[in-house]
Amino acid sequence: MTKRETPKNYNMKIIPYENDNVYKDGFIAVDEVSVTYVVGGDCNEPADDTQVIMLVTRNNGTGRYIHIKTEGLSINGIEELEMIVKDFTERAGL
Numbered sequence: 001m002t003k004r005e006t007p008k009n010y011n012m013k014i015i016p017y018e019n020d021n022v023y024k025d026g027f028i029a030v031d032e033v034s035v036t037y038v039v040g041g042d043c044n045e046p047a048d049d050t051q052v053i054m055l056v057t058r059n060n061g062t063g064r065y066i067h068i069k070t071e072g073l074s075i076n077g078i079e080e081l082e083m084i085v086k087d088f089t090e091r092a093g094l
Contacts, residue, residue: 033093039073049089
């Protein structure tokens, strides 16, 4: 096995995985990004209970989608969910 040499002018960037760019020199492809958000429980739950929402994105071969996973999440309004999704899209580079 030979060690792959790094070019002297190596300009590494983390980019979303796409079929046409994953093999280009100087790039590291991101295949999946996930962020878990933890919020306090609602008024019907014990004060120390928390609710978790996880957002995941990956390239499934046809495009990048956002998957939302939660066992339950109470929000006061759609603005809270919009804030979470906006934060995730910025972190995931979407």
